Amino acid sequence: MVTKNRVDWTDERLGSNVYEDMVSVLISRLHPQAERIDGAGGDKGRDVQVPLPAGLEIFELKSFTGRLDERSGRRRQVADSLKRAAERNPTAWHLVVPINHTDGELEWFNGLAAKYSFPCDWRGKDWLDSQMASHPELPRYYLEGSNDEIVNMMRELNQEQAALTRGVSDLVERVRTLKDRLNSLDPHYVFGFNVQPNGSVSVTTLPRYPGAQKDRPIRIGGTFEFPDTEDGKQAARALQDSFDYGATSVVSSEFVKSFVVDAPAEFGGIFEGGELQVGGAVDNAPLIGARFALRIRDAQGVVRAHLPLEAKERTAGKRGIELRLEDLGGVARVKARFDAPTHRAKITYSFHLPEDSLPGILLPAVRFLAEATEGRAASMVLNGKEIGPPMDLSSSYPDAGDSIKQLQILDDIQRISGVYFPVPQSLTDEEFESIRDAHRYLTSETCTFQWSRVSFAIQRAGLDTPELQQLQAGGAVSDFVIRNDMILRLGDDSFNLGRLDMTFSSVVLEVIVDIDAAEGSGGMIKVTIIPGEDSSVSVSLVR
Numbered sequence: 001m002v003t004k005n006r007v008d009w010t011d012e013r014l015g016s017n018v019y020e021d022m023v024s025v026l027i028s029r030l031h032p033q034a035e036r037i038d039g040a041g042g043d044k045g046r047d048v049q050v051p052l053p054a055g056l057e058i059f060e061l062k063s064f065t066g067r068l069d070e071r072s073g074r075r076r077q078v079a080d081s082l083k084r085a086a087e088r089n090p091t092a093w094h095l096v097v098p099i100n101h102t103d104g105e106l107e108w109f110n111g112l113a114a115k116y117s118f119p120c121d122w123r124g125k126d127w128l129d130s131q132m133a134s135h136p137e138l139p140r141y142y143l144e145g146s147n148d149e150i151v152n153m154m155r156e157l158n159q160e161q162a163a164l165t166r167g168v169s170d171l172v173e174r175v176r177t178l179k180d181r182l183n184s185l186d187p188h189y190v191f192g193f194n195v196q197p198n199g200s201v202s203v204t205t206l207p208r209y210p211g212a213q214k215d216r217p218i219r220i221g222g223t224f225e226f227p228d229t230e231d232g233k234q235a236a237r238a239l240q241d242s243f244d245y246g247a248t249s250v251v252s253s254e255f256v257k258s259f260v261v262d263a264p265a266e267f268g269g270i271f272e273g274g275e276l277q278v279g280g281a282v283d284n285a286p287l288i289g290a291r292f293a294l295r296i297r298d299a300q301g302v303v304r305a306h307l308p309l310e311a312k313e314r315t316a317g318k319r320g321i322e323l324r325l326e327d328l329g330g331v332a333r334v335k336a337r338f339d340a341p342t343h344r345a346k347i348t349y350s351f352h353l354p355e356d357s358l359p360g361i362l363l364p365a366v367r368f369l370a371e372a373t374e375g376r377a378a379s380m381v382l383n384g385k386e387i388g389p390p391m392d393l394s395s396s397y398p399d400a401g402d403s404i405k406q407l408q409i410l411d412d413i414q415r416i417s418g419v420y421f422p423v424p425q426s427l428t429d430e431e432f433e434s435i436r437d438a439h440r441y442l443t444s445e446t447c448t449f450q451w452s453r454v455s456f457a458i459q460r461a462g463l464d465t466p467e468l469q470q471l472q473a474g475g476a477v478s479d480f481v482i483r484n485d486m487i488l489r490l491g492d493d494s495f496n497l498g499r500l501d502m503t504f505s506s507v508v509l510e511v512i513v514d515i516d517a518a519e520g521s522g523g524m525i526k527v528t529i530i531p532g533e534d535s536s537v538s539v540s541l542v543r
Contacts, residue, residue, distance in 0.1 A: 013143060016063040021215065024047065025212075026131055028048070028215075033052065033210070035049050036211060036215070047061040056090045060078070065098055069105075086118075089118075092120070097124060098125045100124045100126055188213075188264060189206060189208060191204065205218075216264060223258045235251055244319035245320055245337055250275065256274060258272050291382070292380070297377055299375050299376065307332060309325040309327055310326060311323055319339055320337065320340040321337075329361035329365055331361075332351050334348070336380055345389075359407040360414070363408065366400055366407060374393060374394060375393070377392050413438055413442055417442060424491065431491075434489065441486060441539060446540045449536070451504070454504075456484075456529075458527060459524060459525070460523060463525060501540050508531075510529060510530045
C-alpha cells in the first residue's frame with residue numbers, strides 16, 4: 001500500500017510485473033527517450049534503455065526485497081543481467097531495486113562493476129521512495145486503484161450543477177481544477193476538455209511520454225455491416241486500413257451497428273450506432289537519418305529525375321506503417337505503405353500547385369512531372385537505395401513542358417533582379433509579353449529594336465543640357481540615352497526590377513509640350529522624339 005507517498009515494497013500486490021510496469025513508466029517520465037524492452041524473448045539484461053547522443057544507458061529492474069545475498073541466487077541473477085547488458089556496449093548501467101544495500105552488498109556490487117569499463121550504480125529503496133514521492137500518481141494508479149477516482153472526477157465534471165457565483169470565471173476555475181486533479185492521477189496520459197456552444201464536450205487525450213500508448217494502449221472494437229456495394233467495400237477497406245496501418249477513416253452510421261472503446265479513465269464504453277471517425281495513429285518518433293526521394297528511370301534504366309522528399313506524418317497499425325511525404329516545395333504528395341508480413345511496399349503520389357509559391361520552389365516538382373511520361377517507371381528511394389517495386393507511369397503531363405518554360409523565366413527574373421514575388425495564378429497577353437521583355441533585358445547584354453516615337457518627361461532644367469539644346473535648335477543627336485526604371489506590372493502589383501539604359505542611334509525633336517505653362521514653375525516638361533537617319537535603339541541593363 002501507499003502511506004504518505006511511501007510505497008510498501010513488500011506489498012503482495014506489487015509482483016514483478018506490476019513493479020516493472022510502474023518503474024518503467026517512472027523512467028519514461030524521467031527520460032522521454034526511454035524504450036521499454038519486452039522480456040518475452042529475453043531482455044538481454046536491459047528492462048529499459050535510453051538511447052542518448054553519448055551512447056546507450058540501460059536500466060535493469062529487479063523487484064527483490066529483503067537482502068541481495070548469494071544463497072537466494074539473486075546476486076547471480078544481477079551478475080547475469082549485467083553480463084548480457086555489457087554485450088550492448090552501454091555508457092552506463094543502473095540496477096533499480098527496492099533494497100538499500102548493506103556494506104557487504106555494496107562491496108560485492110562494486111567488485112562486480114569493476115569488471116566492466118562503463119559505470120554501474122545501485123538505485124535502491126531511498127531513490128525509489130524519493131521518485132515515487134515526486135510522482136505520486138504512479139503508486140496511486142498501480143497500487144491504489146486511482147482509476148476509480150478518475151472515473152468519479154469525470155462524473156463530477158459531467159454532473160456539475162453548483163451555482164456559479166462568479167459567472168464564467170468560476171466555471172473556468174472549476175474545470176481547470178478538475179483537469180489538474182485528473183492529470184495528477186493518470187500516469188500515462190494527460191487530458192484536456194473543450195465545450196462547444198451546442199453542448200458537445202470533446203476530451204483530448206495525449207500521452208505523457210513516448211511509448212505511453214504501448215504501456216496503456218487504447219483499444220477499439222465493434223460490429224459493422226458492409227454491404228456488397230462499391231460504397232460498402234470502400235468503407236470496409238478504409239476501416240481495415242485504419243487498423244492495419246493507422247490511417248484516418250470515417251465509417252458512415254449506416255454501416256455501424258455498435259462499437260466498443262477501451263480508453264483511459266473509462267472515456268470509452270459501448271456505443272450503439274452512429275458515425276465512427278478513426279483518427280490516424282500518428283507515430284511522432286523522429287526518422288533520424290532517413291532521406292527519402294522519388295526517382296524516375298526510362299526504359300533503358302537511365303535516371304531521368306530525382307525529387308527529394310521529407311516525411312510529414314507516420315502512422316502505424318498491426319500490419320505495418322504508412323508514411324506521408326512531400327517534396328520541399330509542397331507540390332508532390334507521396335503516400336508510402338509498408339506491409340510487414342509480406343515485406344511489400346505500395347506507393348502512390350499526387351501533385352498540386354499551391355497558391356503563393358515562388359517559381360524556384362515549384363520548378364523541381366514540375367520538372368519531375370515533365371519526366372513522368374509513359375514507358376518510364378517511378379521508384380521510392382531511401383538513403384540512396386530504391387525500395388519496393390517500380391511503378392509504371394501510364395499517364396503523362398503534356399502541359400508540364402510549357403509550365404517549366406514559364407517558371408524558368410520567372411525564376412531567372414527573380415534571381416537576377418533580387419525581387420521575388422509569387423507565381424501569378426493567371427496572366428493577360430500583355431502581362432505575358434511584359435514578362436518576356438523583362439527576361440530579355442535581364443538575361444541579355446544588349447537588345448536592339450526599331451522604334452518610331454518616344455515621349456518622356458523631364459524637369460524644366462533638363463532642357464538646358466547640350467543634347468536637348470541641340471534638339472531644340474532643330475538638329476539631330478546621335479546615341480541619345482534615356483535611363484528609366486524597369487517596372488513589371490502584374491495585376492494590381494508593380495515590381496521595380498532595376499534600371500535600363502535606352503540608347504537611340506539618331507533622334508530629332510518632334511514636340512515639347514507645355515513649355516510656356518511650366519516656365520518658372522519648376523514643373524515637368526513632356527518631350528517627344530522621333531528617329532533621325534537611324535531608327536534603331538539598344539536597351540541594356542544598368543549593372
